[in-house]
Structures are given as C-alpha cells and as structure tokens.
Amino acid sequence: MNIRDIAKKTGVSVATVSRFLDPQKKDLVRAETREKIDRIIRKYHYSPNRTAQALSRQINNTIGMVTPLSPDVVKSPYFEGLIAGIIEGIGPLAYDLKWIMIRNEDREYCNLHEILREHSVDGLIFLTWRLSTNLVDEVQHRTDVPAVLINDYSPSVRCSIVYCENRSGVKKICSHLTSKGYKRIGMLKGPEYISLDARERFSAFKSSGKKMGFRVRDPFLYECPRFEEEAGYQTMKLWVDKGNLPDAIFCANDGLAIGAIRALNESKIKVPKDIAIVGYDDSPRNETTNPPLTSVRQPLEAMGKAAVETLVKLVSKEAKGAIRLKFEPELIVRESA
Amino acid sequence: MNIRDIAKKTGVSVATVSRFLDPQKKDLVRAETREKIDRIIRKYHYSPNRTAQALSRQINNTIGMVTPLSPDVVKSPYFEGLIAGIIEGIGPLAYDLKWIMIRNEDREYCNLHEILREHSVDGLIFLTWRLSTNLVDEVQHRTDVPAVLINDYSPSVRCSIVYCENRSGVKKICSHLTSKGYKRIGMLKGPEYISLDARERFSAFKSSGKKMGFRVRDPFLYECPRFEEEAGYQTMKLWVDKGNLPDAIFCANDGLAIGAIRALNESKIKVPKDIAIVGYDDSPRNETTNPPLTSVRQPLEAMGKAAVETLVKLVSKEAKGAIRLKFEPELIVRESA
DNA sequence: ATTATTTTTGTAACCGGTTACATTTTCGGG
C-alpha cells in the first residue's frame, strides 16, 4: 500500500495525498478532501515509507552516535552518562538515533561524508574515547560536515565540540588536597596514548603542582597500563611493595582509584587516614565504595543532551559554523580525601 | 556524485556500475571495465547512497532496538547487559542498529508494521521492561513481523522470544536458602503491575515455599513501590520497625536487596548472621556491597547476542516462524546468604 | 567466414515518496 494506491482509492492525485501527509502543507488541501483521504488511510492502515521520504527529501531525520565497537561501552559510567543525555535530548525531537560502532581496526575508513551516506544519517555525534585517532583527527578538522565531538577538546580543534575541561577539574582536586594540608601528592596515571583526557589530566596535574608547590617527582608517579580497576589494583600493589608512598594520590579515573583503594585496604593502609585518594569521573559506585570516593564529576547527561541539540541545529541549518560548548566539572567531596 | 555520474564518466551504463558495486555480481563485469569504474570511483570518492539502495532493494539492513524512553535505561545493569550483547551480536554483521525509544504515553501507537516503516528498519528487538503493555501485547501475538521479544515470556506468547526463566532462578535461591538451614524465609516484592518478571518471581517464590516447606505468610511479605534501592531501603526500614523479621529474605531484584542491606546495617542487624539476603539479576555492584550480595545471574549478554542473531535469521528469511530460546539463570553465591 | 553460444553491457521501468509548475475549480464582484 503506497501513496499512489491511496491516491487512486481516494480519487485524487498523489500530490494531494502527499500534501495531506505533510503537516506543513495540510491546509493546502480542502477540508472535504482531507476527510476523504483520511478515511482511506485509516481504512488501509497506510503510513508513509520513511525510506522513500528520506530519499526524496534528501534528509534522513536520523543522527548517528559513533562509539568504539565494544560491549564495554555501555558498561562504562562515562558513556552511560553521555548516552543517557543523548537519549534525553533526542526524545522530544523528530529524529531517530542510529548507533554506529566503529572498530579500531577500520582506520582507513575515515571519510566523514562516506559515513553519513553509508549509514543514512544527517549528522554525527562522536563519543571518541579509545576510538581510532585517524577518524577523530578528520572530524576535528572538518567544519563542513554536521558533527559534534564530545570531550576531545584541544585548542586546535576546529569542529563543533561539547567538552568539559580536564584542567579545571584537576586544579580543583589539587587545591582541595593542598587546602587539606597534603603536601606529598602523587598520581596514578592512565596510559597517555589512549586519549587526550589522559594526557591533559597529567599535564594539568604537573602544572598544578608547580603553582601549588608540590613536587611531581618520580617515585610519586605511576602509570597504569589501562584505565581499569584491576590495573589500579595491580599498580598500587607494586607501589606499596616498593614503599615510599605519598600522603595523597590523584588517580586519573575512578576505576584506578577503586582498585588502588582495594590494594591499600589489603595492605592495612587506611584511607584517608594514611593516604588520601581522589578519583576522576564520579561514577555512581563512588557513593558505596569504602570509604566513599572523592571525585570530579563531569555533567555528562547535560553534555550529551547539549550535543544532540547542537547537532540538530547544525543539521537543520538553524546554526552554521562550529559551535563550542564548554562545561565545568564539579568536585564531589566524600570521605576518601 | 551519484551512480549516473559515475557511469557517464566511466563511459558505461548505470547497470554496469551497479553490478560492480554489488559484491555478488561483481564478476559479471569484465575485469577491464571493473578497473575503469574503480578508478573513477576512487577519483571522485563515490560511495553509494544507502537510502536509495534501501528503497530500491526494499531492505534497510537495519534493525531496531526498542526500549522505553528514559535515561535510566542505560543506567540499569539489566539493560546494560542486554545492550552489550546486542552490540556484540551486531558487530560482525552488515546491519545497522537503530535505537527506537517509546514513551509509555504513546499507547495507541502500536502497529508493528507502522513502526517498521516509520523507522526504516527490517526487524525489531524489544527490551520491554516497563514498556507500554499494549505494544508488548501486540508483539506477543504477532508472528508475521520479524520481532524478538526479550524476557517477557509466558506460555501464551507466540512470537519469537529470548528469555531466562524466573521460576528456575527463584527455585535455585530457595533451595540454596533451605539447604543452608533457613526456615523462615521472607520476600521483598516489587510492584506486580510493572512486569511479568515481578509476578513470576513472586509466584515462583510461593510455589517453592510450598514444595520446600516454608510458609509464605503475611508478615514475611512486603511489597515495594518500585524496583529501586531507595524503595528497598524505605520498605526494609518499615519492616524493621514493625519487628517480626524472618531469618532470610529474597529480594525481587538487587536494587531492593542493596537498599534492604543498608537499612539493616543502620539498625545494627548483621547480614548474614542475623538475616540472610539474596537479590536477583546480579548487578556488578554486588561484588562490592557489604557484604557481597548473593544473587541470580541471567546471561544477559548471551541473550542480547542471541536476540540479534535470531532476528537476523528472521529478517533474512533464513528461518521462519517463531523461534524461542530459553536460557538458564545461575546462582551466584557470595557472602550475604 | 559464418553461425551458435556465452559474456558483457545497455535500456528503461521500478522502488515510494516530493514538488515545481500547469491546470482546473471555486467564489466574489461587477
């Protein structure tokens, strides 16, 4: 049952039916005719074929959410928050959401126009963490494709972006720690190659150290192989064995922090009495760790929502050029520091 | 740049280019011609328009994942697990994934064919928890639309379904508890109207009681208003105040259990020494609760993956009729019971 | 060289909508 069938059965032309279907043009059709068409459409349960509409209008009314292809994605509180925001943002809109997963192996596959055409979407939101840097590089430099990057900010980025400054979050942590009197502050780093975040958090830590007068020296610095609890645990174990611990540790994310706390607990080192621990990202679990973990929260939901809204503005050409939205992280003080 | 442009520039017809583009038919084209086309396509970065292909082939190569519209979805370990499985399942396939969110208010909007057409998808996976029952009802009785339901099993369901038996999980819990010597076993129920799960878990609990010889009586039965930690906490508080506690409690899901434990801890009632607590669903948090929570795990990832694979079989007509896959839940014994 | 086969290519209709433009209807005013 297509639009021509409906037209024939109603005794009008396809143009009239098409106009009837378009809320914008509905009142170009005489009331009487509207009723006739309406009756037939109901009778045959007709609904227009979205694919045909998309082809004809050259608009898919669909946006793509690009993530790395990994089941972990939905299990990470970081993505969770962003995705929740995206869902919330897209809910009231007449857009569909397509989830485009990219495996890191597909590095060459990095033409943005191609992605748009091959997935039938009008715009893209990139949740890039751990994602092939080639692609992200291209996104960062393109301004002619409706795309919004989340959190891969650097001054050279030229595309639209929604981000939350790492520097200011790290600064908040460091001044919190120094104001509490901690002098020997260490850091459990993540692997730098993985993301800008990792690099920024470390670099901000170093510069905070300079400003606030604590030294960022070798034995107070450990790099974990991955951003995960187990890695934090193992690395902290190592650190404890070597001895020479600082009196506060900033962990590059909550997973590392939770792992570290577990290692410390096992070695009967009390948190925060003996060592203060701070995480980053504020996962929901932090409320129930022992002790509850002080951390920095990015307003992930708000960011996800903003990303959708921004993208839709670009797609609908309500706005043009690159839009940049900066969000502020918030220090959540609990008991671990 | 469309297929006609490419054809013209190469000096061949659109049919030839189209054949070249289709891996199935590529070798119908002479090698020499292939090279020419290939050169032009590369030169102009042509890639076919997926929307047009979809219209013409009458296949979108896209499946829809239907969930309630709520940011909580991604934050629930239940959905998380399923979605992780769906991602994993769809990864190696040439299908796209569209996330279709349905708000409960849209109850009338429940024609399956309509959903397929209006979202340009070939099949649907329903993650139905808390979803408008009208729609689910329709799915359950339709067998002519490629759709897979997850976990809304009842004997009257006629569509394809992937599910994990509640009854057998509850039975495992109850026999674990009785074998540990608990005699007075209570239950913290969820609200029954919300889902079949809620009803089934309760009914299985009752029948286990009958078989294993513990009484399911009034003061050992409390219903929480929602399936959430806070509700479990509040209700347990109430229960403690009233006194007359059982020596083991089966909580209808982990959230309730965790809330209950918190309430008990506050009242200096020791788990499991004074009261044993068991949850259901085995969220990741259970490992780090205090004490770690005994629970029942559904193989959510496997189920999500199976749902995708089943759906794709239906869509591609590799299989027809309704497919039912039953998974077994697993009792995860930790320290709380 | 001619004919029969097999390969390769081309033409044109089709998928199901939208829309510019032309045409017909309707209706008020003279």
Place this chain on the structure above:
DNA sequence: CCCGAAAATGTAACCGGTTACAAAAATAAT
C-alpha cells in the same frame, strides 16, 4: 452570467539506486 483572483488539484520529473529483459560483443564451433 461573466471575469479575474485565489484556492485546490493534477502532471510529470526527480531523488539514487536495482534489475528484468533486450541487445551487443566476444568467443567457440562448424
């Protein structure tokens, strides 16, 4: 009752692919 403007409708091309069928080219057989 006729004219002209406004309102309503219709025609046909177009979006960018696929594919049945026809035609042409290449190859094999005689």
